[in-house]
Amino acid sequence: MSTRTLVRGGLVVTAAEETHADVLVEDGRIAALAAHGSAAAAAWTADRTIDATGRYVIPGGVDAHTHMEFPFGGTFASDDFESGTRAAAWGGTTTIVDFAVQAVGHTLREGLDAWHAKADGRCAVDYAFHMILSDVHDSSLKEMDLLVEEGVTSFKLFMAYPGVFYSDDGRVLRAMQRSALNGGLVMMHAENGPAIDVLVEQALARGDTDPRHHGETRHVLLEAEATHRAVQLARVAGAPLYVVHVSAREALAELVAARDQGLPVFGETCPQYLFLSADDLAEPDFEGAKYVCSTPLRPREHQAALWRGLRTDDLQVVSTDHCPFCFRGQKELGRGDFSRIPNGLPGVENRMDLLHQAVVDGHISRRRWIEIACAAPARMFGLYPKKGTVAPGSDADLVVYDPSATQTLSARTHHMNVDYSAYEGRTVTGRVETVLSRGEFVIDRRTYTGRAGHGVYTPRATCQYLG
Numbered sequence: 001m002s003t004r005t006l007v008r009g010g011l012v013v014t015a016a017e018e019t020h021a022d023v024l025v026e027d028g029r030i031a032a033l034a035a036h037g038s039a040a041a042a043a044w045t046a047d048r049t050i051d052a053t054g055r056y057v058i059p060g061g062v063d064a065h066t067h068m069e070f071p072f073g074g075t076f077a078s079d080d081f082e083s084g085t086r087a088a089a090w091g092g093t094t095t096i097v098d099f100a101v102q103a104v105g106h107t108l109r110e111g112l113d114a115w116h117a118k119a120d121g122r123c124a125v126d127y128a129f130h131m132i133l134s135d136v137h138d139s140s141l142k143e144m145d146l147l148v149e150e151g152v153t154s155f156k157l158f159m160a161y162p163g164v165f166y167s168d169d170g171r172v173l174r175a176m177q178r179s180a181l182n183g184g185l186v187m188m189h190a191e192n193g194p195a196i197d198v199l200v201e202q203a204l205a206r207g208d209t210d211p212r213h214h215g216e217t218r219h220v221l222l223e224a225e226a227t228h229r230a231v232q233l234a235r236v237a238g239a240p241l242y243v244v245h246v247s248a249r250e251a252l253a254e255l256v257a258a259r260d261q262g263l264p265v266f267g268e269t270c271p272q273y274l275f276l277s278a279d280d281l282a283e284p285d286f287e288g289a290k291y292v293c294s295t296p297l298r299p300r301e302h303q304a305a306l307w308r309g310l311r312t313d314d315l316q317v318v319s320t321d322h323c324p325f326c327f328r329g330q331k332e333l334g335r336g337d338f339s340r341i342p343n344g345l346p347g348v349e350n351r352m353d354l355l356h357q358a359v360v361d362g363h364i365s366r367r368r369w370i371e372i373a374c375a376a377p378a379r380m381f382g383l384y385p386k387k388g389t390v391a392p393g394s395d396a397d398l399v400v401y402d403p404s405a406t407q408t409l410s411a412r413t414h415h416m417n418v419d420y421s422a423y424e425g426r427t428v429t430g431r432v433e434t435v436l437s438r439g440e441f442v443i444d445r446r447t448y449t450g451r452a453g454h455g456v457y458t459p460r461a462t463c464q465y466l467g
């Protein structure tokens, strides 16, 4: 039995255009768009009609960087796939790309199977996987080819965290060479881990144990240096490169230099680097632990460069790096030693709203909002135009967004399974009203109507920015 839903009277905003159009949804896909008030649109009938007058109709957000149940520092990120994807839906995100982890000494297949087991039947919205390579050797390199074929087309490597996820330059180069052959995209955590570990050890020896020293020891220049090195290694390998969670102006400058030479180098930043700063990390009484993530929050001066990079397309994507740890019991593991604070911030629910606030504040245009939050991540990771736009044939992942409602972000009202908000008390303009995922109502006028298991695993094509 076919179900038809009609979204009427809204301003449809995609990365390419803004039009007053009605959207007809049939069997989980967008069947047609027609100018609002046109004879064609007036003739449409549906089982359900959403009145989107005065609202935006936008593609569901694509968050290409989440870590549900991520193992870190002896604990696990506090959102699982069920709570995390429900929170994503509340925030207008209808697709996440999460990081499956290859544990050292294990195969990629084992890691991927484990992540499928965590996510299967639990997600409220659709999901896909990247793979974290933490043990690069001949057989894991061969396995990369198989993963690309089955829709896991991107691989995160770490130049940071020696002894955990770290790969040395030789391993990085080998993975890049492989991705140059198999069409995969290497995603780099670009920080010089061995050098950072020296600074951390020295800081702790001096008695500098507070959370703010996390930021200071993860020096800006060690992000820039690693970014530069990653670019050169990618050039040598003839591989494209995507640098995750860019936080420092100097690191962005390395990407700009590479892109100006025409290299296939891409960059992502996250809301925390755009809206928060080292001042938050310096909050007294260990409150700064709430803001410990890597790359770290930087002094406020870096924000202008990141906004500029988003406007000039030197940064293509804003993802959350959602990796929540509760303050009580998890962040507290690092009292008296900042290096033991689990790294990561909650944010999967806040991204679309914070970036809409950036539209209100004049940092980016409305279409650029949709580009960096929906269309570009979908293209970067091979999900376009199924995801990331509002067009005939695309999945009916739609958000009816009220651009004039205001809301105050708070742990008291958010849906993420974490006991604090990194944006506590911040008032933003704009709010998700209704969310469809493949035509099904997940949020209906601010009521959750979704279910665990609606979201399906979505294999991906290779990066669509490459030839």
Ligand code: URP
Pocket: 067, 189, 245, 292, 293, 294, 295, 321, 323, 343, 344, 345
């Ligand atoms: O602090 C962070 N970003 N935690 C998640 C792991 C990573 O490096 O992305």
Ligand code: ZN
Pocket: 105, 106, 107, 110
């Ligand atoms: Zn094993």
Ligand code: ZN
Pocket: 189, 244, 245, 294, 295
């Ligand atoms: Zn990282």
Ligand code: ZN
Pocket: 065, 067, 321, 323
């Ligand atoms: Zn991450």
